Structures are given as C-alpha cells and as structure tokens.
Amino acid sequence: MIIRKLKLKLNKTQEQQLDTWLWRLTGVYNWAIKKIENNAKNKIYFSKYDFQNLLAGHGKKIDIPSHAIQGVLIQAYTAWERCFKKMSRKPRLKGVRNKLNSIPFPDPIKPPEGNKISIPGMGKVRFHKQDIPEGAIKCGRIIKKPSGWYLCLWIDTVHTFPVKKTKDEVGIDPGFSTLLTLSNGEKIENPRELRKGAERLAQAQRAGDKKLVARLHERQANKRRDRNHKISRKIVENYKKIYYSKDNFSELARTHGKSVSEAGLGQLISTITYKGSACDREVIPVDSQFTTMTCSVCGSRTGPSDWDKLAVRQWNCACGAQHDRDINSARNVLLAGAGSALKATGKNRGN
Numbered sequence: 001m002i003i004r005k006l007k008l009k010l011n012k013t014q015e016q017q018l019d020t021w022l023w024r025l026t027g028v029y030n031w032a033i034k035k036i037e038n039n040a041k042n043k044i045y046f047s048k049y050d051f052q053n054l055l056a057g058h059g060k061k062i063d064i065p066s067h068a069i070q071g072v073l074i075q076a077y078t079a080w081e082r083c084f085k086k087m088s089r090k091p092r093l094k095g096v097r098n099k100l101n102s103i104p105f106p107d108p109i110k111p112p113e114g115n116k117i118s119i120p121g122m123g124k125v126r127f128h129k130q131d132i133p134e135g136a137i138k139c140g141r142i143i144k145k146p147s148g149w150y151l152c153l154w155i156d157t158v159h160t161f162p163v164k165k166t167k168d169e170v171g172i173d174p175g176f177s178t179l180l181t182l183s184n185g186e187k188i189e190n191p192r193e194l195r196k197g198a199e200r201l202a203q204a205q206r207a208g209d210k211k212l213v214a215r216l217h218e219r220q221a222n223k224r225r226d227r228n229h230k231i232s233r234k235i236v237e238n239y240k241k242i243y244y245s246k247d248n249f250s251e252l253a254r255t256h257g258k259s260v261s262e263a264g265l266g267q268l269i270s271t272i273t274y275k276g277s278a279c280d281r282e283v284i285p286v287d288s289q290f291t292t293m294t295c296s297v298c299g300s301r302t303g304p305s306d307w308d309k310l311a312v313r314q315w316n317c318a319c320g321a322q323h324d325r326d327i328n329s330a331r332n333v334l335l336a337g338a339g340s341a342l343k344a345t346g347k348n349r350g351n
C-alpha cells in the first residue's frame, strides 16, 4: 500500500463546498465524541460497525456523501478507542483552535483520467499533474493545509526497487543529536535544510506569526518525509538484515518528548520497515537495553549508563577500546540482533 498526495486545483465553488463540508463534519465529529462519552457513562457501548452506521441516511439531509460521514464517525470512534485503551488522551472537540482539517473517503475511488479525478459528491476535480502508480485506489482523504487542498490516495500496490545482492547486516542506533548511527561507523545527520527550517520555525514561533508557523510546519513535515524516503531507500538497498534498537527510541521519546516526534524518527523507522518488507529485506527491532553502556569489544558494562550522561560522546573502556558512544551502541545493536535473531519472531516485526 502506498500513499500519494495530489495537490488539487479547485475553483471557488469547490473550495466553498469543501469548507462547508468541513464545517458540517465538525458538527458530526463533536456529536459523535459526546455521544460515545455520554453513553459510556451509562455503560452503553457500540461496536465499530454499529457506530459507523448510526447516521445512515443523514447524508442527503446535510448534503455530504454518506461515506464521508461514516469515515468521520469511525475517526471519532477510533479516537475514543485509543483513549479507552490508554494509548492516547481523551479526544478533544473540534473547533476554532483544534480544527477538523480533513474529509475521509473510506471507499474505493476511481483512478484519475488525465489530470482530473472524481471525488464522491463533488464530481470531477482537477489536480496538478503527477504520475500515479498503477493499482486500485482503496480510499482517500481530502486535507486542507496552509498551502492549499490536497487529496491523499491509498493505492494498493507494492513499491519495490532494485536492491543490492548482499548478505550484509547492519545495526542502527536512532538518536537525537545524530539522526542515525550505523554499526559500520557511518553517521547520518539531519540535512542542512531541515536544520535551517527548524531555526526559521522557531523564529516565527517567537514572533507569534501563526500563519507563517503553520506554513513552515507543513514545509518541515514535507522535508522530513523526503529525507526519510531517501535514507530508508539507501539502507534497504545496501543491507539484507537491518536491526534497529527500539528501546533507545522509546526512551528517547520519553526523555525528549516532543522534540523526538519532531525529528520524525518513528516515521523513519516505519518507512525502513515497509520498504524493507517490499524488497524482501529483514527489518528487526532489537531490545537495546545496555547497548549504550556495554563495550562492543569486550562486553563489559563500562560505558555511560543513563540519559543524564547524554553529553558523553566518547569514552574509553578498561579493555583499551576507545568508543564513540553512538557507533558503539549501533555495533551492540548489530551484535544483539545477530545473536537473538533466532528469538525474534519472524521478519519485519512492526516498530
């Protein structure tokens, strides 16, 4: 499954129509959030199937494709489900500050003809020309961004590319000061553009320019996605088995909070995982306890022990080995991965 994002070329009427839909769907979403909350107080719970059909027949009344309404109901249902499972906080109502900015189309969409695509309830819409891979379009979502309207398409196809014939293995240590460190000593840094962008974003935030902040956020997200595609492709091309430390990663998220999600490490890892599985590579998460403090040469735990010592970049082991903290860690990930590969269940376990 791959995702393609088309930039739409809408006329005024179409834009107004979508704005109206967003506005009405905000009402639907909030109604659904409140309904689930109130019913839960009375111990009434719905199945996903029942809930998504709760407003069946209302589509005509509010002049929105009924599948889009279903999609929003599922979105609200999932938000509560995640909250009930303690995976996220209580869902917030949508409004001025927390805008609903997308319209789901949970059903298959016909492939475009030329640079026009049919959107349910809207008819043909033009988009900026772009190649779209062959394959059935499973579903779509219209998204309103600071730079305009987009249509995301989920296309059922496997995105493969030629890879090197190799049995090489690599350990990856995702980090914060260095984006990824490989067990061969290679360090992959954030591209300059992305760092520059972060500075500009911070400036705009200090200046309180909301519109600019929104635009820069969007641009940063695009750059990050682009970076993730390039890096993941390169790694998948060159290695047969790819081990990455997962604990490091969640630990980082805990200690650094937002800055890690900003770094897009999770997205990077999942991009490596799905590209790897498409190209018949094995991408395996490795339990990375002690990877930082263990000496990759002699195996004794003489290195920096916790996250307070994040500042320690270099250290020497009693055995005489001189270590770069991240490279040592990546080597340990490779060692742990290769050693425990039998224990890890199958290939391409999720992230």
Ligand SMILES: [Zn+2]
Pocket (backbone or CB within 6 Å): 295, 296, 297, 298, 299, 300, 317, 318, 319, 320, 321
């Ligand atoms: Zn040592």
